[in-house]
Amino acid sequence: MLRDYYPAAATAWAHLPGGLTRPEARLILTAAPTPTQATRLTRRRLETLLSSAGRTRLITAEATRLHELFHVRALRQPAEVEDAMGRHAAALLTQLDATIASAHTLWTHIDAMAEQHPQTPIYRSFPGMGPLLAARLLAELGDDPHRFPTPRNLRAFCAATPITWASGTSHKVSHRRKANPILAETGHLWAFATLTRSPGARALYDRRRAAGDHHPAALRRLYARLLGSLHYCLRTGSAYDEDRAFTASPEPEPETEHGT
Incomplete structure (x- = not known):
């Protein structure tokens, strides 16, 4: 879906482990679900979002990389279409967050149960x-x-x-x-x-x-x-x-x- 209206976000974290499931990717996309909103994110705001997502290393360099990426000129959908697709993406992000949280809870439970087995x-x-x-x-x-x-x-x-x-x-x-x-x-x-x-x-x-x-x-x-x-x-x-x-x-x- 991002490739259809927000190509910068589709490629921003593709080279990193986890891709769009990374905490910083989901938090930044929640804050700016459209390319127009992404261009309004300052470097300082990106640094704050990265820190809130739990990142501790190379925050300034990563914020600069994302800021430059979000300002690369690219074809855009009409404003109304972009806004509608952004709302759809935000809804999907909510579902993704819930799925990841449930998977983490299940993983923790499985690990605790398995550790009790003698084998x-x-x-x-x-x-x-x-x-x-x-x-x-x-x-x-x-x-x-x-x-x-x-x-x-x-x-x-x-x-x-x-x-x-x-x-x-x-x-x-x-x-x-x-x-x-x-x-x-x-x-x-x-x-x-x-x-x-x-x-x-x-x-x-x-x-x-x-x-x-x-x-x-x-x-x-x-x-x-x-x-x-x-x-x-x-x-x-x-x-x-x-x-x-x-x-x-x-x-x-x-x-x-x-x-x-």
Whole structure:
């Protein structure tokens, strides 16, 4: 919607984590929901809004950047249309604020509940495993350490192993697409997060990319390896160990996926 009448606001925070969901973005858009109102914001007013939103660093530089951006000449909608779209945007911002507040409340509750579970320290000991990912995995896998007899059973349940199709001389290995969507998404996020937190995970990912795997396939291979370590830790009640996970007795890797 902003691209249709307020392009400066659509791009002002696009390069920053969170984008329009950032507190300063929502507060400034609430104060100036139209480009005409944005041009009336002084640098001092922008600094005040940034401070009110919780920003503590580079306030003057950020206020100057936004002030210059809001004063760049651009095509405008007719005044009446711009005002109507601004009111619509303000209503949407109210809904966005409520959604973010509800999500934060839910996240806090989930984190508090998960911390009470005895298996949470095991999950959190893994690299890249934040409180939300740990709670998701714990909720989907359950807390029975003997639910999955082997690591292969756990990988299959989490869609981390490919499917092999064989008929006569035909043989095809493909990605398992029908799976629990929460586990599939969690695995992708978890494996991606380990790339900057675990040297062993990064080395495995790089080897798979060098062997011809695309990015999603390499992450699934890494996810499968992490699940093997998680299975062992849950069965033995031990915390994650980087050396044992990636250097001691590496497990055989599954077959190469084709067409991913």
